[in-house]
Amino acid sequence: MSNDLLHTRLVFITGASSGIGQALALRYAQAGYRLALVGRRSSELQTWAQAQGWNDNTCRIYSADVADPASIVAxxxxxxxxxxxxDVVIASAGISIGMDTAERDDIDVMARTFATNNTGMAATFQPFVAAMVRRGGGTLVGIASVAAIRGLPGHGAYCASKAAVVAYCESLRGELRRSGVAVVTLLPGYVDTPLTRKNRYAMPFLMSPQAFAAQAFDAIAAQTSYRVIPWQMGVVARLLRLLPNTLFDRLLAGRPRKHRQDQDVAA
Incomplete structure (x- = not known):
């Protein structure tokens, strides 16, 4: 690798095959970063990267399933x-699947959700943490969700996993304090991706992936520890958090639930 390339900033992004991850890849490419893109559908990702005109000096593709720690660590x-x-590692891969605790199969759905959204995030960061600490710099980015703020009926696995992302990143931020390594937690609202298009309920302040990526890029560059995007969704989420349980439960009564596992979509 040439010295020029070594001095060009590098971003590592999981879930880059579609949605938020792919939009972030485009935004970082526009900013002049080299790209390390990870996806399960590596052949599709490679085809997409080539269509952008990126060569191996600009972009490398890595095949991995973040739900398998050995795979993503490799x-x-x-x-x-x-x-x-x-310079930046973004754990963007995630799945969102509805669940019903009364259904035995959905307990396996919950385990798979946590394997992807939580264990997979920690395994994404693991290869880089010690080296970033030695260097004295770097940014680790966890993609959570406003669904972390209150539990929604039929979303038990997803809401719990995203709440765990927030708590995990907060813990990691404390561990890395004064190391020079920043931890950024981003909480998207509703973004128009394969994860949301089959939703059967209203999605206020729906954003395009490109609009989210633009705001996320700025938040990451500023090493903001915690940000809800868009800010309007953050206001709504805070208000919902303040509602007494009886009012919150009444407000969500009859709300359509997330599709269960036979209709799930992975990022």
Whole structure:
């Protein structure tokens, strides 16, 4: 690798096959970053990257399933060997599947959701943490959701997993305090992606992935510890958090539930 490339900033993004992850890849490319993109559908991701006109010096594709810790850790290790230590690591991969605790199969759905959204996030960061600390700099980004703020009927697995993302990133931020490594937690509202298009309920302040990526890029560059995007959704979420349980439960009574596992979509 040439010295020029080594001095060009590098971002590592999971879930880059579609949605938020892909929009973030485009935004970072526009800013002149080299890209390390991770997806389960690596052949599709490679085809998309080539269509952008990116060569191996600009972008490398890594195949991994973030729900399998060995798989995503291997992708991170491969990135270190092929492209060097990233400046920014974004754990964007996630799944959103409705569940019903009365259904036995949905307990497996919950386990799969946590494996992807939580264990997968920690495994995404793991290969880079020690090296970033030694360097004295870097940014680790966890993509949570406003669904972390209050539990929604039929969303038990997703809401719980995203609340866990917020708590995990907060813990990690404390662990890395004064190391020079920043931890950023982003909470998207509703973004127009394959994860949301089959939703059967209203989605206020729905954003395009590109609009989200633009605001996320700025928040990450500023090393903002916690941000809801868009801010209007943050206001709504805070108000919902303040509602007494009886009023909150009444407000959500009869609200359509998330599609269950036979209609799930992965990022």
């Amino acid at each position: 992708a991170g290790t491969d990135c270190l060997a092929a492209q060097g230590l990233p």
